[in-house]
Amino acid sequence: MGSDNGTGRAFIGSFTSAGGRGITVAAVDRETGELTVLGATDAVPDPSYLALGHGPGPGGRTLYTVSETEYGAAAALDVTGDVPRLFGEIRPVEGSGPTHLALAGGHLLTANYGSGSVTALSVRADGSLGAVTAVLRHEGGGPDIERQRGPHAHQVLPDPSGNWVLAVDLGTDSVRICALDTATGALRPHGETALRPGTGPRHLAFHPAGSHAYVLNELEPTVTVCRWDAATGVLEPLGETSVLPEEPVGDGDAAIYPSEVVVSHDGRFLWTANRGDDSISVLALDAAGEKATPVTTVGCGGHWPRDLALDPTGRWLYAANERSGNVSWFAVEPSTGIPRPAGSLEVPAASCVIFA
Template sequence: MDSSNSAGRAFIGSFTSAGGRGITVAAVDDETGALTALGTTDAVPDPSFLALGRGTGPGGAVLYAVSEMEKGAAAALDISHDVPRPLGETRQVDGDGPTHLALAGGHVLTANYGSGSVTVLPVLADGSLGAAGCVLAHEGSGPVTERQEGPHAHQVLPDPSGRWVLSVDLGTDSVRICALDPATGELRPHGETALRPGTGPRHLAFHPAGGHAYVLNELEPTVTVCRWDSAAGALEAVGEAPVLPTGASGGSNPASYPSEVVVAHDGRFLWVANRGHDSISVLTLDATGEQASLVTTVSCGGHWPRDLALDPTGRRLYAANERSGNVSWFTVDPETGVPAPEGSLEVPAASCVIFA
């Protein structure tokens, strides 16, 4: 089947080293949100995170994937058919264990967890990737010695204004702000925001109004609320909120490692995926975006939810449950923000979900 019109498609990454199929393409039912697998490719080893961009090929859209290997790489894929096809060369990122990637200023940037660095690769005219042109190494460490012996860049993304690139580092308890030169691909350090030591920031998400960001911490089940000044490129931590009920992890309960944070399109709710606790947390946001309050948690529909994604309509959430090998989907109550389970698709070693 030809899927040159990529509307109604989801792309699911998985760990091939743990029995995953690589990248799965799924059709998304407009009425129910149900996923139906269309095709898979293992052309990219361990494609743990994906992003969509544009190219000049038949379908226009291009899929980008990290290869989360010791010697990390990034790849572009043509998705004009139901089985993605490599587009151009797979490129080394000159870093170890890339866990995240994003597009900014005509480049793909990868966050390299193992080496604690961010790599910039140019996007060529056809959507394929050029060789790495800039690698910015982070420095520092944190008090949790078994996890924070050095820098561990876990996420990199542009801010809503497109003026800045932020990288979240679990190993240094900080978020770095850089400026990207679109002409040269040079990443220039601008500032660094220190967060509470030992929290292990993993990912952040911006409020739709653009003035706040929510940093999810992996080593403590909390979210740090920050003000974001896009004119100055300044991030300021102003508070924290728990993402699990008191006593939900620790003691006789399994440890929990939050993995992903998602903000509602209207800015009223915030959702968090929790590995170990195997739940989705629902938090409300006040009108300013500065106060986050935990409301409840619901089952993630599997085990070890590594990723959480909101569909383009904002009506459904999808959890990629790595260890149970499935992607589960939920309908979100528009009044309460609480997700209700609707179904599940088997995807061994699932790691992320994105939508066209």
């Protein structure tokens, strides 16, 4: 699954309940960005978000997925072939609607939107999933009576130092920081960073230097720039900026619900996917990473972009367009960061894209 011949692999999640194929494996042409389908499996219901392991699993690589259902679950898959195969049991996460997952400290973590919680599961030496080791339940709410009646954990990820776990909660307008005990799998709450009420934070991305984080808000089309101190585990908001320029593309009257935030490998640019006007925003970051300035928006190449991902080369940006059922890709202009349309692949109910 290397790229010695100029090719790599992509794994695309989709909603089987909306006609998706489940998990699709595609070859990636590093020179053109083109995706070519190799195989797919629907062995796991609604595998909406994926994570790739680099441990001692089959072939050295194991793919992990959530099952974004009311009875939430997670699974490991062997991806040494073109069609992923279940590896071990599909494991309940003791939380509903898991929307995101990440590997940290020998464990798999899931953010459970429906139940407003974060779950840790053990990862066995062979890469398969073990039992739940911790469930950390969030509390609180926000001013939006439809979306924030209670907590809604939307993303969980380790910080660049590997010492902390951050959970972004749309329902409570906050980011929670905790420590993972790698020996026991326990999650210990450490702190909580409050953001502006009603913004509905969804996902965050770190600057490559590890000193700043950018929290993308779903209920308002803004990014909150934060300073991150890995030594103390403190996330400090510095300011908030719109992800949209003065004249966005698409339907100017549409409500905008940003879904994903991505930072360029060199820390010069930030991109967001925006549902509602079906756009990708380009923001320029200053040298310190403390200021984000909107530059422009471009069309996402489909309808309802749920995910945005940069390939390992940093040359190609991919949008998973859920409602139009396709993954579109763009060539990133190195000097401006502006994505230029380059192609599209039909993937019904596409929800995320990750790369090997």
